[in-house]
Amino acid sequence: MGLFGFLFGNKNEKLNDFKNRNAIILDVRSKAEYDSGAIPGSKHIPLQSIPTKITDIKKWNKPVITCCASGMRSGSAAAILSKNGIEAINGGGWLNLAKKLDL
Template sequence: MGFFSFLFGNKTNKIKEFTDRGAIILDVRSKAEYDSGAIPGSKHIPLQQVQAKINQIKQWDKPVITCCASGMRSGSAAAILRSNGVEVMNGGGWQSLSGKL
């Protein structure tokens, strides 16, 4: 186990654990970004709308993996969801996440 894996956990293992439990991939990029390419089967809710759609997201009753272009917006979305009781992890950039799925 590498030093960073020791500090932060192995993201690939956590992604696998979440997906094994039926996790929903939530892409929080803009509509134009999402329309230009996204993970097949992912849900799209732009970051600015995440707070307003908490109840809808909670109804999924599944863990959530957030993603965006680089991981910044998905980190913000994950924090919003976590503070509202949703089991969530920041999957980072969608292209990198796609390679780990």
């Protein structure tokens, strides 16, 4: 295991753990981006709306895997969720995430 794997764990293992616990996939792209293609069954809340939706997201009572186009916005969303007591992980770009999770 490399240094980063040792320090941060294996992301694929974390993704599979979240998937096995029925995590919600949260797409934080714009509406136009989401409407052009998304992971089936994912929820959509644009990144800029995340802070106002924390209460609603907490009601899901499930871990959250965030995704976007490349992983930048989903990283910000995962950080916001984590700071608010929601178990969240950045899944990165939605196309790659779908492949990793076999969706």
